[in-house]
Amino acid sequence: MRHIISILIENESGALSRVAGLFSARGYNIESLTVAPTEDPSLSRMTLVTRGSENVIEQITKQLNKLIDVVKLIDLAESAHIERELMLVKIRTSEHSRGEIRNVAEIFRGKIIDVTPTSYVVEMTGPSEKLDAFVATIDPDSIIEVVRSGPTGISRGEKGLHL
Amino acid sequence: MELSGAQIVIQSLKDEGVEYIFGYPGGAVLHLYDAIFQQDDVKHILVRHEQGATHAADGYARATGKPGVVLVTSGPGATNAVTGIATAYMDSIPLVVISGQVSLPVIGSDAFQEVDMVGITRPCVKHNFLVKDVSQLAETIKKAFHVATTGRPGPVVVDIPKDITDPRIKVPYKYPKKVVMRSYNPATTGHKGQIKKAVDLLLAAERPIIYSGGGVVLGEASKELIELAKTLGFPVTNTLMGLGAYPATDPQFVGMLGMHGTYEANMAMHESDVILAIGARFDDRVTGKLDEFCPYAKIIHIDVDPASISKTVRVDVPIVGGVKPVLDQMLEMLAESKKKPSKKALEAWWKQIDQWRSVHCLEFDRESRLIKPQYVIEQLYEVTKGDAYVTSDVGQHQMWAAQYYPFDKPRRWINSGGLGTMGFGLPAAIGVKLAFPDSEVACVTGDASIQMCIQELSTALQYKTPIKIINLNNSYMGMVRQWQEFSYESRYSHSYMDTIPEFVKLAEAYGHVGIRVTKPEEVRPALEQAFALKDRTVFLDILTDRTENVYPMIEAGKGHHDMKLRVALGTSTDRELA
Ligand SMILES: Cc1cc2nc3c(=O)[nH]c(=O)nc-3n(C[C@H](O)[C@H](O)[C@H](O)COP(=O)(O)OP(=O)(O)OC[C@H]3O[C@@H](n4cnc5c(N)ncnc54)[C@H](O)[C@@H]3O)c2cc1C
Ligand SMILES: Cc1ncc(C[n+]2csc(CCOP(=O)(O)OP(=O)(O)O)c2C)c(N)n1
Numbered sequence: 001m002r003h004i005i006s007i008l009i010e011n012e013s014g015a016l017s018r019v020a021g022l023f024s025a026r027g028y029n030i031e032s033l034t035v036a037p038t039e040d041p042s043l044s045r046m047t048l049v050t051r052g053s054e055n056v057i058e059q060i061t062k063q064l065n066k067l068i069d070v071v072k073l074i075d076l077a078e079s080a081h082i083e084r085e086l087m088l089v090k091i092r093t094s095e096h097s098r099g100e101i102r103n104v105a106e107i108f109r110g111k112i113i114d115v116t117p118t119s120y121v122v123e124m125t126g127p128s129e130k131l132d133a134f135v136a137t138i139d140p141d142s143i144i145e146v147v148r149s150g151p152t153g154i155s156r157g158e159k160g161l162h163l
Numbered sequence: 164m165e166l167s168g169a170q171i172v173i174q175s176l177k178d179e180g181v182e183y184i185f186g187y188p189g190g191a192v193l194h195l196y197d198a199i200f201q202q203d204d205v206k207h208i209l210v211r212h213e214q215g216a217t218h219a220a221d222g223y224a225r226a227t228g229k230p231g232v233v234l235v236t237s238g239p240g241a242t243n244a245v246t247g248i249a250t251a252y253m254d255s256i257p258l259v260v261i262s263g264q265v266s267l268p269v270i271g272s273d274a275f276q277e278v279d280m281v282g283i284t285r286p287c288v289k290h291n292f293l294v295k296d297v298s299q300l301a302e303t304i305k306k307a308f309h310v311a312t313t314g315r316p317g318p319v320v321v322d323i324p325k326d327i328t329d330p331r332i333k334v335p336y337k338y339p340k341k342v343v344m345r346s347y348n349p350a351t352t353g354h355k356g357q358i359k360k361a362v363d364l365l366l367a368a369e370r371p372i373i374y375s376g377g378g379v380v381l382g383e384a385s386k387e388l389i390e391l392a393k394t395l396g397f398p399v400t401n402t403l404m405g406l407g408a409y410p411a412t413d414p415q416f417v418g419m420l421g422m423h424g425t426y427e428a429n430m431a432m433h434e435s436d437v438i439l440a441i442g443a444r445f446d447d448r449v450t451g452k453l454d455e456f457c458p459y460a461k462i463i464h465i466d467v468d469p470a471s472i473s474k475t476v477r478v479d480v481p482i483v484g485g486v487k488p489v490l491d492q493m494l495e496m497l498a499e500s501k502k503k504p505s506k507k508a509l510e511a512w513w514k515q516i517d518q519w520r521s522v523h524c525l526e527f528d529r530e531s532r533l534i535k536p537q538y539v540i541e542q543l544y545e546v547t548k549g550d551a552y553v554t555s556d557v558g559q560h561q562m563w564a565a566q567y568y569p570f571d572k573p574r575r576w577i578n579s580g581g582l583g584t585m586g587f588g589l590p591a592a593i594g595v596k597l598a599f600p601d602s603e604v605a606c607v608t609g610d611a612s613i614q615m616c617i618q619e620l621s622t623a624l625q626y627k628t629p630i631k632i633i634n635l636n637n638s639y640m641g642m643v644r645q646w647q648e649f650s651y652e653s654r655y656s657h658s659y660m661d662t663i664p665e666f667v668k669l670a671e672a673y674g675h676v677g678i679r680v681t682k683p684e685e686v687r688p689a690l691e692q693a694f695a696l697k698d699r700t701v702f703l704d705i706l707t708d709r710t711e712n713v714y715p716m717i718e719a720g721k722g723h724h725d726m727k728l729r730v731a732l733g734t735s736t737d738r739e740l741a
Binding site for chain 2: 010017021
């Protein structure tokens, strides 16, 4: 099962490598990891996507909690939540493909944020599957690069992950 | 008070009540060594190798329950300490290891003797710190002690760049009385509802067993464990790390469990219907084949570390909390309960256990012309009246010490269980002797293990720590040889050394007494002589039966009920080797 674990962690140098090191040392897989400081600059918020059986996920959350720098965490997959990922795609364009790409980007609510005579950069946010779907509609030969942030998420409702 | 970084480190240790630092100097810690030179409160023990420093501090910690303190220089000093740090980590031993680091401005430039100590030790410490600001030094040291000693204990590294200890830079000093870390709040008492469930289960049990481990020693809960076992009348088994937490000479004790545990302990585990696991972590040496582990049992598990619970074996009633507070809560509930354990069921259960006991799985050939290692340990027990601190290295001798020296008190049995570090025994014994100069300290070792930290014989001389080294010399890496005998058709690949040093001369060269023992009848007098030499370190080089094996044994991939027992007294399958 896919799990999305949201972690509040001390914003200290090395904190990220403690998390990454834990995953490699214990053989857990990380599908993606995003991290940035929160509104309180002494804390960072990390979103980690992983897969594993219930037992493995239980160990992962326990081992993460055991890290001294980890303040709190929740497994977003356990309750109603929203996930978003940011993607930037650079696409090679030709006179006759430009209109088509613009249309598709619009359908997916993407924005074209860089234009040269031969390329577009499309910015898009959404659940990861939506980004996958957009990439699938573009001719693979025309894709120059795809840059994705990995998902980040938040729970629904008024409760939040706080100190 | 304004102090330099170097003075702050030493003053902090003083304020923390530290008696000994085990260390070895070098460039990055010279400011610190200068501060050590200028005071007498904290005593420095100069070892001969940084691994020795960590094991000595570790032995001190295991024997006293207080954190062990280590000081090493950057680079090779720091990396030499890593084995000892990992050893302490695996057995949850509180250490504070201070390592020197190159100065802040040159970190990352491959400076002379620079290694990323924080990075290298990250997977084998409870936590580590790199100090970047001298004004945070005292607080960081306080945090290090706090983290090392609370919750599930463990080693903490404080990496201090040389410029932080610069004697010219002074800052106000105040050692914090307490630290609060918002991200670190170890559990203490257990959840009442869970404890109630556990009590109900215990009172309804018909074939119960208490399986207790190192957590009872670490949590100072021996008294509570005994009270609980006596209240319930249940059998008790201990892990290798738990030995002594329940008195081994008590009739309710069924011996160690696991790979080299007793027949009765493993059979009782296998047949039990309720297991109360206390501060034990279901290690693979204990469980054997997981699919066959305790098929009939409901399991209650008390542990301060939630990650230890349901890690390898799923438990039915998890209780997160310190052993001592949780056992107190449990005892209180039991006292209030009207229900008592079923007398009839327990009688039948004990009858069954006595049947298993009658196998006498630890019996060995007492008529042999060769010195049996088990006999040596029995004699050691008698000569020391069962009251010595016994450290050990790793191998067959370690198992024999665990099996044939019944420990009645916690913290007497000092060995590396989780990492299984050869070389641990001698430096650990030095640490123990420093802590308890009036007690007898024996190091049970083997001819291979002892050579891994033998240089510490020199430390033992310098600090006058008269320990007794019991070298069960079989001129094999016996434990490796045993596995090769059982699993590789006796192909003894590199488990033999034909150039073993003359240990007696070696001991003498280091300024100690060496005695060689070659016949069974010499064992007892030699031990008596060794312990009579009160103020000398004595190296007993005892030539034992080279082909002796450790029994019983659960071989890899087998269950508790599938033990290999000694076939017949005195037999070893490859007698031709002798
Ligand atoms: C050659 C060799 C052979 C071995 N054979 C055996 C064998 O036959 N049998 C055997 O048992 N072992 C054997 N071992 C040792 C084995 O590898 C493990 O080290 C040992 O079984 C672990 O013991 P433990 O479960 O008591 O855990 P420990 O490592 O002592 O861990 C303690 C547990 O208690 C918890 N804890 C700590 N403090 C507290 C507290 N205050 N309150 C609550 N919980 C706390 C910790 O979180 C942890 O889960 C062998 C080792 C070697 C080297
Ligand atoms: C540092 C280290 N290296 C290797 C091992 C693997 N090992 C475990 S027991 C053993 C042999 C120990 O031999 P010895 O000290 O002579 O003890 P004996 O088994 O003969 O009693 C070895 C090599 C280990 N535990 N530690």
